[in-house]
Amino acid sequence: MKQFEALTRKKDNQPVRYLIVDDSVFARKSLSKMIESFGGQLAGEAGDGCTAITEYARTKPDIVLMDITMPQMEGIEAVERIVQEHPDARVVMVSSVGYQDNILAALQKGARHFVQKPVKPEALYEIIRYVLNDDAASVPVGAGGENSR
Amino acid sequence: MRMDLIQPFIGSLDAVLAEMMKAPAEIADLAMLEEGYRRQGLAAIVVFQGQIEGRVVLDMEPRAAAQVAGFLSGGEVDPGEPIVSEAVCELANMVIGNAVTQLNDRGFQFKVFPPSILTEEQCAKAGHDSEATILSFNTPAGAVRLNIAMKYHGRRSRERTPLAVG
Numbered sequence: 001m002k003q004f005e006a007l008t009r010k011k012d013n014q015p016v017r018y019l020i021v022d023d024s025v026f027a028r029k030s031l032s033k034m035i036e037s038f039g040g041q042l043a044g045e046a047g048d049g050c051t052a053i054t055e056y057a058r059t060k061p062d063i064v065l066m067d068i069t070m071p072q073m074e075g076i077e078a079v080e081r082i083v084q085e086h087p088d089a090r091v092v093m094v095s096s097v098g099y100q101d102n103i104l105a106a107l108q109k110g111a112r113h114f115v116q117k118p119v120k121p122e123a124l125y126e127i128i129r130y131v132l133n134d135d136a137a138s139v140p141v142g143a144g145g146e147n148s149r
Numbered sequence: 150m151r152m153d154l155i156q157p158f159i160g161s162l163d164a165v166l167a168e169m170m171k172a173p174a175e176i177a178d179l180a181m182l183e184e185g186y187r188r189q190g191l192a193a194i195v196v197f198q199g200q201i202e203g204r205v206v207l208d209m210e211p212r213a214a215a216q217v218a219g220f221l222s223g224g225e226v227d228p229g230e231p232i233v234s235e236a237v238c239e240l241a242n243m244v245i246g247n248a249v250t251q252l253n254d255r256g257f258q259f260k261v262f263p264p265s266i267l268t269e270e271q272c273a274k275a276g277h278d279s280e281a282t283i284l285s286f287n288t289p290a291g292a293v294r295l296n297i298a299m300k301y302h303g304r305r306s307r308e309r310t311p312l313a314v315g
Contacts, residue, residue, distance in 0.1 A: 001223075023263055025232070026221040026239040033223060069246070069263050096246025097261055099253030116250070117243050118168050 004125050005138040006039025009062060016128070016136060017043040019061040021052040021078065022094070023070040027117070031065050031094065034121045038128065039139065049073025049081075056082050056089065062135075063128060066111070068095035068102060076106050083110030090131050094119060151301060154257075155282055157248035158205065158295055165244045166288060169220045170213070174286040174293060182281045186296055190214065191234050192267035193241035199259025201252065203299030206267055207241040210291030214240075238264040244295075257301075 007016045018035045020042065022028050028045050035042060043059040046052040050073045056064060064082065068075040079091050093106045096117040103114045112131045115124055129136065159176065166174040192208040209217070211228035218226040218236035226233060241264040249261050281298040 024239045024242065025235055026218070027242075029223075030221055069242070069261055071263050096243045097249055098246070099250045101253065101258075117246065118165060 001033055001037045002121060004038050004121070005140050007125075007128065007132065007136045007138055008039065010135055010137050013137075015039055015041040016063060016132065017041050017059070017061045019044045019046065019052070019055055019059055019064045021046045021049070021055075021064060021070070021075065022067040023047045024067075027067065027094075031119070031124075034119065034124055035065075037121060038125055049075060049078030052078045053081050053085075056086065060086075062090065063131065064089060064091040065094045065124075066091050068093060068097055068106065076102070076109055076111075079106060079111045080109035092124075092127060092131060094124075153255075154201065154252065154299055154301065155284070155297055157251040158244070158297060159284060161247040161251070162244045162284075162286060162293070162295060165240065165247065166286070166293065169217050169240065170288055170290060172289045174288050176284060177287045177292070178283070178285040180283045180285075182283050182296070186281065188267060188269070189292070189294060191237045193234075193238040193264045194267045194271065195241055195245045195264045196262045197249070197259045197299070198262075200257050200302055201259045201299050202302065203297070205241070205245050205298075206294075206296040207237060207244060208267075208294040208296060209237055209240075210293070213288050213291040213293055216290040234266045238266060 008014060009016060018040050020028050020031045032042055043061040044055040046055045048070045066075045066079060075093060082089050091111045093111045093114045098116040106114060113127045115127055163174050189208050190210040191214045192206050194204055194206050196204045214233045214237050215226045215228040217240050218233045221236050221239060281296050284295040286293045
């Protein structure tokens with residue numbers, strides 16, 4: 001997989017930490033590889049919305065990558081509950097079901113962005129940069145920073 | 150069955166397989182099925198409810214499923230490994246999710262449930278619920294089939310007559 005300029009947190013120059021929420025083991029694995037290529041760190045994983053809420057509180061990630069269609073509790077409800085408790089939470093919806101009503105509902109509940117599956121690493125990288133905005137810095141690969149691989 | 154409901158599934162399967170298998174999928178056959186459905190390989194089912202009700206089964210030859218599993222996991226996967234079924238579910242999620250997105254954006258409103266692996270018992274039941282359309286595709290790694298059974302209820306949201314005011 002292509003290696004991107006590592007995204008780090010400006011405040012402490014540490015890797016951006018991610019929580020991945022998806023009921024598919026493959027989707028979690030695939031996203032996990034992508035965040036590794038972005039120089040990120042996996043803070044936690046969840047297979048449904050309920051677990052996502054507890055994992056968010058436990059791991060306090062910088063970014064949540066959240067599926068929509070999941071058993072027990074769907075992603076949109078999970079976003080709403082996470083953002084209610086943690087208004088600064090940055091949640092990016094990652095789903096194959098990307099119709100306008102769904103995207104709108106997710107954004108209204110507090111999601112920051114949406115990316116449709118199959119996910120292209122370049123698209124996800126740009127979205128994460130956009131969502132992190134001024135809180136992230138990018139370090140060229142091999143630049144010798146804490147995050148370089 | 151209405152072709153405008155089926156067309157998004159064809160386009161979506163073609164696009165997703167092209168991404169995962171790095172090869173186009175050619176339509177080999179299109180047939181209507183009124184009898185019991187027999188699973189050919191590894192299959193996943195996705196159910197919808199709303200203005201469109203029904204289900205779609207994605208059925209793949211094990212070699213084709215293993216290739217998708219290899220793409221998703223980033224390594225070689227044997228067709229006999231249990232994770233191959235999980236890969237079929239994820240592929241079904243992408244193909245059907247993308248098609249559902251197109252249908253919703255055209256004004257059809259319905260809810261999609263998470264995919265699950267289709268067991269023999271469910272397979273027998275799925276074949277008796279309604280008339281199904283079977284689309285068969287050829288890929289370099291083997292056949293992929295979509296079994297689509299859907300019923301359409303009511304008009305699309307953009308076809309509804311506005312309420313009279315005053």
